[in-house]
Amino acid sequence: MVSMSSKHKIVTTTKKQSKSVVKKPHPFKRSTVHPTARKIIRFEETETNNAEDDEYDGPTNHIQNNKQQLKLKVQSLLKTRKTLPVYQNKDEIMNHLRSNPVTVLIGETGSGKSTQIPQFLLDDLYKDKKHGSIAVTQPRRVAAINLATRVAQEFGCNLGSTVGYSVRFDNCTNSKTRLKYLTDGMLLRELMMDRNLKEYSVVIIDEAHERTVLTDLILGFLKSLIQGPRPDLKIIVMSATIQAEKFSQFFNNAPILFVEGRKFRVTQYYLKAPSDDIVDSIIRCCVQINQSEQMGDILCFLPGQEEIDKAVTILNKVSEVIAKETKVPLMIGHPLYAALSPAQQSLVFSPVKGFKRKVVFSTNIAETSVTISGVKFVVDSGLRKVKVWRHQLGLATLLTVPISQASAMQRSGRAGRESEGKCYRLYCESDYKKLPFETEPEIARSDVTSPVLMLKRYGIKDIVNWTWFENPGRDSLIMGLQELYTLAALDDSGKITERGKNMALLPIQPHLSSVLIKASESGCLSEVIDIVSCLSVENLLLNPQPEERDEVNERRLTICNGGKRYGDLIMLKELFNVYFYELDKSSSSADERRDWCKELCISYRGFKNVIKVREQLRMYCKRLFGKNDQDLFIAEEGIPKIGENKDEISKILKCFLTGFTKNCAIGMPDRSYRTVSTGETISVHPSSMLFSNKSCPGIMYTEYVFTTKGYARNVSRIELSWLQEVVNNGTAVAKQKVSE
C-alpha cells in the first residue's frame, strides 16, 4: 500500500481475487480463470480492440429499449457493479467528493472509477435537484463511446438520453443529457464556444496520467476557471498511476484518494547482461517461454514496424522447425501496429486453436489503445519510438528511446489482467532503475502552434505565464507565437485577428486552416478542401511491399498526370477525383472502390475518413466564410480533370504556399535542394511523386522529417516567382492588419 502524508486519505478496498479461485493450471493447458474475474475485466474495460473500432462507422442508430427491458438490464448489471471496489467504498469516496472542490482519484485498472463515480454524482444531482450536468473526458473516441454505452445500460436509460457521448463526427446527446462522455478534444471545442463551461457542474478528467497535449490544456483551463468565474465547478482528476502529487499540487494540494483495483501479480525477470540485438533476444526469449512455461499467449513490445516485421518473419520460421523436433506448442507470430489494415490488425484477437501459442509483436499501441485477452507473458524490449519536435528548426525527428519506469509497469501489467503472469524485461535491473520515473509529457516535445492559437482565441494575453499544467517553455511558445504571426493569425501587438479566430475554429492544424482561408479568397475552396481532407487523414497512402513497389508506383503515375509533374498535393486531388467522382458515378459497388484502393495501395478506410473530414470542412466553410453551396459545388459539374489545367494548379499551390512559406527549398545547380529558412540540404522523400524528378526550380513540402537525413514529405513543384509573390502579399496582409 502506498503511504501518503496525513492530508491524503487512503481508501483501501476489499479482498483481492484470492488465489483459491484460480485453478492451478496444468502445464501446456490454457489456464482457467474464475468466471467473475473475467466478467469484471470485460465489463470494466474502457478500451476496445481495433476490430470493433473498424465496425464503428460514424453516427449510429442506437437501439431504443422500452422501460421494462431497461429495468431488467439494470438489475442484471447491478450484481456486477456491487463487486467493484469503487462501489464497495461508495460512501467514503462520495463524502470526499462532496466536501472538496477538487479531488484527485487514483484508481487502478478494474476499480470501476470511470463507470461508477459519474453515476454516483448523477444520483446526487437528481437527489439534490441541482442544475448542470457532468462531463467525463477521455483521450480516445472509442473509450468515450464504450463507457457511455455501458453506463447508460447500468443507469437504465437509452444511450443519448440522460447518458450520452460526444466525439468528432458523432454527437449522441439530447437536451436531457446530464452525463456526457466526451473526448478531450471535444471539451476544448466546447470551451472555445462557451468559455465558462456553464453547462456543467462537474468535470471529470479521466486517464489524466496519459498526459496528452489536450488533457494538459484542459487541466490549465479548469484551474483558471475555478480561480476565476467558476469557483463552484467541481473537478475530479482520475489517473491510473502515481502522478497524484503533481495533480494535487497543481490544484492547491487537493486531496488524493486511492482505490485499489483488481489485478493479478506479475513476476518480473531481467537480463543479466544488456542485449545488443533486440530482435534476436526477443526471439530467444519467446522460444524459452514456449519450452518451459504453461500455456498462455505472449505479448512482445518492440519500438517500430521494422523490428516487428523482422521478428514475425524469424519467429514463424523458427517455430515450425522447433515444433517438429520437440513436443512444444507451435508459436504463431502476429504483427500489430497502427499502419496495418484493420483486417490484419484483427488477426491478433482471434484465439489460436489446438496445440499452439499466439505471439503478438506490437508497438506501443498495445500499451493503452488495444487490449488482447489471453496474454500471460509479456516480453519488453524497453524501447519505443517517439516523435520529437525541434522548434528551432521546424522539423520533426523520429527517435528510438528507452521507455520510462511507469511505461514498463504498464507494459508488464498487460500480463496480469486475467490471471498471474510473467514479464521478461530485455534489459538489466540496474538499467531499469536508471530509467526516468515518468514519460516526458507530450506537450514538452510537440509543436505548440495550435495550443497557442487556442489560448489566443480564448483571450489569454500572457501566454508564457498562463496556468500551464506543464509549461512547454518560453522558446517553444515564442516560436509558436511567431508562427501564428506569419500566418496572419496574430497582429503586431500579439492580438488575434479575425483570420486567426476563424483558423482556431477549423478542425485542422493552423497551417492548413490558413491555406483554406486563402483558398476561399482565391476561388478554389472546393479543390483545396479535398486536398486538405486527404492531408489530415493519417496513413492514407500505405507503403507497398518491396516486391510490388515499382508496380504500385507505376499505377499511381498512370492515373496522376498532374501529380507526376506538380507533385504529391496534386496527386492527392487526382486520386480523390477518381475515388469520389469516377468510381461513384459509374455507380460502382463498395467492392470496386475497395479493389481500386488495394491496387494503388491506398487505405480504403482512410478514404472513408477523408469523405467525413471533407463534409465537416465544407460545413465549417459555409458557416465561417459565408459560402453557399454554389461556391462549393461549382467544381462538381462533370468529372473534374485537375491534371490538365495549369492555371488552376498554380492557383491551388499558391494557396498552400501561404501556409507553408517556411517549408520551401530552392533547387541548386548540383540538383540538391536547400531550405529557404536555414539553407540546409533537404532531400525529397522516396515515397514522393517528385523523387525522381530533379528539374524543379523549387519545392514546397508540408512536412520536414529527420530520420537518416532530412527529408521533405508531401512535396510540390513551385516556381521561384510564386515565392516572391506570396512573400510580398504576406507582408501586405500583416501591414494591413496593423493599420486596422
Add this chain to the structure above:
DNA sequence: GAGCACTGC
C-alpha cells in the same frame, strides 16, 4: 531508393 509510435477536432 525510405521505411514513421500514438491520439484529437
